[in-house]
Amino acid sequence: MSALPSVMVFVGNSGVGKSSFIHRFCYDRFLAELNATIGK
Ligand SMILES: Nc1nc2c(ncn2[C@@H]2O[C@H](COP(=O)(O)OP(=O)(O)OP(=O)(O)O)[C@@H](O)[C@H]2O)c(=O)[nH]1
Ligand SMILES: [Mg+2]
Numbered sequence: 001m002s003a004l005p006s007v008m009v010f011v012g013n014s015g016v017g018k019s020s021f022i023h024r025f026c027y028d029r030f031l032a033e034l035n036a037t038i039g040k
Helices: 018-027
Strands: none
Touching: none
């Protein structure tokens, strides 16, 4: 049985650390200078 691609959606108030978490999870590094994500 082949694995299906999956999508994860992060929803939350601005500035709670969604993008930071994703970047840390994907690249194993914390980025302090992230801009606010708008409409991406
Ligand atoms: N000290 C500390 N700061 C954090 C942590 N996670 C995120 N931050 C900081 O909090 C700020 C906002 O983080 P983002 O990851 O941009 O938050 P976001 O939820 O993606 O915000 P939006 O894109 O505006 O919705 C940034 O300045 C981060 O550096 C953490 O675990 N510890
Ligand atoms: Mg963001």
